[in-house]
Amino acid sequence: MTALLPLDDYTLRVVVLGAATLGVVAGALGTFAVLRRQALVGDAISHAALPGVALAYLLTGSKSSLLLMIGAALTGFAAVLLVTAVVRTTRVKQDAALGIWLSVFFGVGLVLLTWLQRRPDASQAGLDRFLFGQAATLLREDVVTMAAAGALALLVLLALWKELKVLAFDHEFGATLGLRMRLVDVVLVGLLVVAIVIGLQTVGAVLMASMIVAPAAAARQWTDRLGAMTVLAAAFGALAGALGAVASAEVSRLPTGPTIVVVATALVAVSLLAAPRRGLVARAVRSRRARERLGLAQVLADLAQLEQVHEGPARGHHAATVGAMEQADVLPALVELERRGLVERTPDDRWLLTDRGRSEVSRA
Amino acid sequence: MTSGQLEIIAIASLTSAACALVGVFLVLRRMSLVSDAITHSVLLGIVLAFFVTQSTTSPLLLVAAALTGVVTVALVELVTRTRLVREDAAIGLVFPVLFSIGVILVSRYAGSVHLDIDTVLLGELAFAPFDRVHVGGVDLGPAALVTMAVVLAVDVAALTLFWKELKLTTFDPALALSLGLAPTAVTYGLMSLVSLTAVGAFNAVGSILTVALMVAPPAAAYLLSDRLWRVTLLAAAIGVGCAVAGYWLAFVLDASIAGCIAACCGAAFALAWAFAPGRGILAGARRRARQRVDFALAMLAIHLATHEGRPEAEEESRLDRLGAHLRWDEGRIAHVVAAAQRRGLVVEQAGVLALTERGRRLARQAITF
Numbered sequence: 001m002t003a004l005l006p007l008d009d010y011t012l013r014v015v016v017l018g019a020a021t022l023g024v025v026a027g028a029l030g031t032f033a034v035l036r037r038q039a040l041v042g043d044a045i046s047h048a049a050l051p052g053v054a055l056a057y058l059l060t061g062s063k064s065s066l067l068l069m070i071g072a073a074l075t076g077f078a079a080v081l082l083v084t085a086v087v088r089t090t091r092v093k094q095d096a097a098l099g100i101w102l103s104v105f106f107g108v109g110l111v112l113l114t115w116l117q118r119r120p121d122a123s124q125a126g127l128d129r130f131l132f133g134q135a136a137t138l139l140r141e142d143v144v145t146m147a148a149a150g151a152l153a154l155l156v157l158l159a160l161w162k163e164l165k166v167l168a169f170d171h172e173f174g175a176t177l178g179l180r181m182r183l184v185d186v187v188l189v190g191l192l193v194v195a196i197v198i199g200l201q202t203v204g205a206v207l208m209a210s211m212i213v214a215p216a217a218a219a220r221q222w223t224d225r226l227g228a229m230t231v232l233a234a235a236f237g238a239l240a241g242a243l244g245a246v247a248s249a250e251v252s253r254l255p256t257g258p259t260i261v262v263v264a265t266a267l268v269a270v271s272l273l274a275a276p277r278r279g280l281v282a283r284a285v286r287s288r289r290a291r292e293r294l295g296l297a298q299v300l301a302d303l304a305q306l307e308q309v310h311e312g313p314a315r316g317h318h319a320a321t322v323g324a325m326e327q328a329d330v331l332p333a334l335v336e337l338e339r340r341g342l343v344e345r346t347p348d349d350r351w352l353l354t355d356r357g358r359s360e361v362s363r364a
Numbered sequence: 365m366t367s368g369q370l371e372i373i374a375i376a377s378l379t380s381a382a383c384a385l386v387g388v389f390l391v392l393r394r395m396s397l398v399s400d401a402i403t404h405s406v407l408l409g410i411v412l413a414f415f416v417t418q419s420t421t422s423p424l425l426l427v428a429a430a431l432t433g434v435v436t437v438a439l440v441e442l443v444t445r446t447r448l449v450r451e452d453a454a455i456g457l458v459f460p461v462l463f464s465i466g467v468i469l470v471s472r473y474a475g476s477v478h479l480d481i482d483t484v485l486l487g488e489l490a491f492a493p494f495d496r497v498h499v500g501g502v503d504l505g506p507a508a509l510v511t512m513a514v515v516l517a518v519d520v521a522a523l524t525l526f527w528k529e530l531k532l533t534t535f536d537p538a539l540a541l542s543l544g545l546a547p548t549a550v551t552y553g554l555m556s557l558v559s560l561t562a563v564g565a566f567n568a569v570g571s572i573l574t575v576a577l578m579v580a581p582p583a584a585a586y587l588l589s590d591r592l593w594r595v596t597l598l599a600a601a602i603g604v605g606c607a608v609a610g611y612w613l614a615f616v617l618d619a620s621i622a623g624c625i626a627a628c629c630g631a632a633f634a635l636a637w638a639f640a641p642g643r644g645i646l647a648g649a650r651r652r653a654r655q656r657v658d659f660a661l662a663m664l665a666i667h668l669a670t671h672e673g674r675p676e677a678e679e680e681s682r683l684d685r686l687g688a689h690l691r692w693d694e695g696r697i698a699h700v701v702a703a704a705q706r707r708g709l710v711v712e713q714a715g716v717l718a719l720t721e722r723g724r725r726l727a728r729q730a731i732t733f
Contacts, residue, residue: 024720034449039456040397047572089645090637092391096583098632099396103576107626110486113618131485132467201537206572210460217449217457255472258464265461272448280446 008133015135015249017302018143018243019260022199024151026208027215027237028157028197031230032188034216035168041080041189042212046196047102050109050205054116054132060216065142065201068130069149072197072205079105106205133204133257135245146198153194156187157230163225164188202245204257211237214264221275240264292333297364298326299333300342303353305363316350368493371506373611373654375492376625378512379568380577380603382561385519388579388596389554391586392534397452398555399578401440401459402433402563403571405485409433426511426563433559434552436462451500451552463571487570489621495505508567515564521558523596531592569622577603580629584636587643602632646688662730663690665709668719669727681717 033042047105048071056071057063079101086097113127129137157164163184171181192212199208219233244260273280302325306317323330334351337343341359353361388586390396409432415424422442436458443454470484504510532540533547540547558578565574585598610625617624634650638645671680680689687697701717704710709723719727 030728034453037450037452039450039453040400043397043400043456086637089648090587090643092583092586093394093396095394095396096391096579097581098584099400099575100630102400103572103574104580104626104630104633106572107576107623107630109623111614111617111619111627113622114486114623115617118618207460207464209456210464213456213460214452217453221448255467255471258467261464264466265457265464268457272443272446278448280448 006042009137009332012246012249014140014143015138015245016242018061018138018146019135019245019256020238021143021146021150021241022202023211023215023237023239023260024234025153025198025237026211026333027219027233027235028230029188030212030214030216030237030246031219031226031233032134032164032168033212034220035226036188038192039213040095040209040286041083042192042196044075044079044083044098044102044105045084046191046200046205046208046212047109048105049073049076049193049197049200049208050106050130051075051112052109053127053200053205054112057127058112058116063127065139066145067079069145069197069200072130072200073193075105075109076193076196077190080193109205121232124241129204130200131204131206132255133200133207133260134203135202135256136249138202142201149194153191156191160184160187170171170224187218202241202256207257207261211240213262214261214268215240218271221271221278236264236267240267247276270305285294295333296337298339299330300353300357300361301364302326302330303343303351304358307353314352316346316352318350322351367688369615371509372489372621373491373608375506375508375512376607376611376621377604378516379565380581380607380625381600382512382516382519382573383565383577384581384603385596386514386554386558386561386600387582388585388592388599389530389534390558391579391582392592393551395577396583397455397611398437398440399558399562399576401455402434402555402559403566403574403578404459405436405462405475405572406430406562406566408431408462408469410563411466411469426560429563429566430556432462433562434555437552437555444488465699479640483570485570485572486620486622487566487568489568490551492568508564512564512568514702515561519557519561522553526550539647558676569625573622573626576626577606580626580633581606584633587636603629606632612704630647657700657703660692660696661704661707661709662726664700664704665719665723665727666730668710668717669724672719672724683712683715683717686717697707 030042031147034250036052040084045178051067051226052071052073052075054071055075059071060067082101083097086092086100087094116127120272163174163179164187166177166179167181167184167188170187174181174184195212196208199211203211215233215237216229218236219229222232223229240263242262244263245256247263248254248256271279273329274282276282299322302322304316305325306321308313310317319331319334322334334343334345337357342354342360344352346352387396387399390399406429409429410425412432413422413428415425416428440451440454441460443449443458444451449457463682467484489508492506495507497504497510497555500696529540529545529550531541532545533628537547539552562571562574562578565577569577581602582599584593584602585595585600588598589595606628607625610628611627613619614621614624636644639647641647664686667686668681671677679685683697683701686692686701687694692700701710701712704723705712707722709726710717710719712718
């Protein structure tokens with residue numbers, strides 16, 4: 001593969017740095033979007049950024065990434081404002097408002113792009129990379145712009161940490177504390193817009209929303225602490241961005257955005273399965289253990305009941321007798337109980353509660 | 365207008381109508397973004413089905429792709445049910461990855477799939493008339509037109525047959541369940557319809573703009589009426605209107621037809637939002653202005669009635685003193701008094717206001733509940 005590489009190390013380094021930067025910012029800010037149940041607001045912003053890119057180019061004729069990013073941010077933000085306005089002034093719900101504005105803005109963006117493409121000068125070439133992203137076109141200046149904007153967003157995040165935390169978990173409580181929650185909410189949307197706009201050139205408008213959701217959803221499985229989740233989401237984002245970008249730079253005809261999304265989603269899948277405590281595997285093991293424990297307690301209780309019913313000195317009972325009460329093979333449970341010293345096996349193959357076993361039953 | 369243009373408009377209209385019909389129920393069930401998920405993942409279904417059938421027109425393709433839509437919904441539900449991520453995040457996780465896999469397959473095997481990225485995003489409405497269906501040597505019209513006619517017919521038939529079930533499970537799932545109507549089955553039936561429609565629409569307008577057709581016209585219609593059947597018919601009519609207007613807009617601008625149709629959908633919703641009778645922004649503003657006036661008139665009438673026939677009556681009812689008593693500025697006083705006179709609530713005599721019988725009645729009504 002390396003022989004086919006049109007990239008030297010320097011270019012690859014730039015690409016990886018760029019993709020990692022967007023991953024860090026999107027992951028960290030996505031944490032708040034996901035906790036606030038606004039995962040799909042990111043979808044609206046990223047689709048609505050497209051007409052901004054086209055408009056910025058149309059008005060300035062420049063392809064500087066900063067200008068295009070500003071244009072994208074403006075239309076992205078405008079779409080969220082429209083969604084909020086529709087929800088507040090009509091009976092149309094948020095889901096429909098999001099659906100309307102994301103698709104309509106995107107449609108207008110496509111109209112502008114196709115219209116630009118049909119103009120005689122071909123100078124607009126390369127704007128399509130904002131659809132599905134093309135990491136290979138990242139330049140050093142682009143990465144510097146992305147890093148600067150991202151750092152600014154992260155600084156605001158740190159400065160407003162407490163307010164954003166309250167917003168994510170209990171905004172009504174925040175309002176009673178005298179915090180201006182609506183303003184904080186607008187700031188969060190603004191930060192999300194920055195995070196998304198940073199990724200447009202690499203991941204593309206169609207899929208950038210996924211970079212907001214996936215790292216945060218993966219990080220959520222590993223921790224219950226907001227700080228740890230934010231850092232972890234940033235790390236997952238960076239990992240997905242870097243891996244996806246390298247893969248798409250190395251393999252021909254592998255669009256960057258989709259590749260990054262597939263990597264990020266794989267991280268989510270692994271997290272859902274393997275995370276300690278919350279993960280599905282851990283959960284299955286735990287519930288199996290609980291079932292077993294319940295089974296042991298039941299068998300112990302059965303022996304105690306048999307002992308009560310049969311008067312006289314305890315002689316123990318056959319495993320089959322207990323098994324008949326449980327309609328199951330209780331031998332493994334009895335062996336386990338014996339290992340724990342709660343029952344003992346008599347020489348004639350009966351099972352008898354030990355004193356510890358009896359006290360265990362009365363305790364239960 | 366050439367017959368090609370006519371055919372494109374016909375395809376666009378059928379697509380819009382079909383999308384609007386199923387979209388109404390998505391909007392009412394707060395599941396609009398499921399259309400976003402389905403329209404994206406359908407791409408993967410189309411690509412995979414193409415690998416199997418090696419044809420872009422096989423009806424099997426339609427069915428297989430529609431199945432992917434249902435699978436997507438089931439997958440979202442599966443992820444949500446682990447309770448590890450919430451539903452919005454689950455939607456945001458599932459469809460981008462299915463779409464991504466679809467896009468990757470399209471780019472890697474572009475040569476053999478007959479699909480490219482532009483088709484995925486924009487559909488191929490402009491070229492639709494070139495791909496025709498012939499049965500026994502008779503030209504039945506463009507393949508897309510035939511497909512969409514079938515899809516629309518299925519939608520209309522399903523909606524007519526299961527109208528009662530759809531209506532009840534949409535507005536009161538608990539009652540539907542207690543009447544023995546399996547809301548889950550109805551939901552999955554609806555999802556199958558949405559998927560089928562999305563596959564058809566995908567060919568015409570691409571994946572993302574299908575969302576515009578499924579959500580915007582129904583949402584606009586929802587602002588215009590309170591009766592389900594009227595909302596449904598209106599949504600279809602608005603969709604068709606947007607399709608026709610969008611086509612001509614694209615013709616004038618020489619830009620993407622699908623994009624222009626989406627833009628028209630946005631405009632249609634914005635118009636309904638602004639001007640819907642009773643519910644629009646304008647109607648709301650007018651209502652508030654009227655209520656402001658009514659309230660001021662009632663206040664004036666109550667003020668005059670309170671002091672009527674008492675020693676301070678003249679002082680309290682003098683035009684030049686009213687402002688001080690009611691704490692209103694001059695302009696407001698003049699405006700309200702003029703309105704009160706027009707409605708025959710008060711008469712003025714030598715700078716002093718007196719209530720008419722009508723004014724007294726208003727004051728009485730305003731202070732008794």
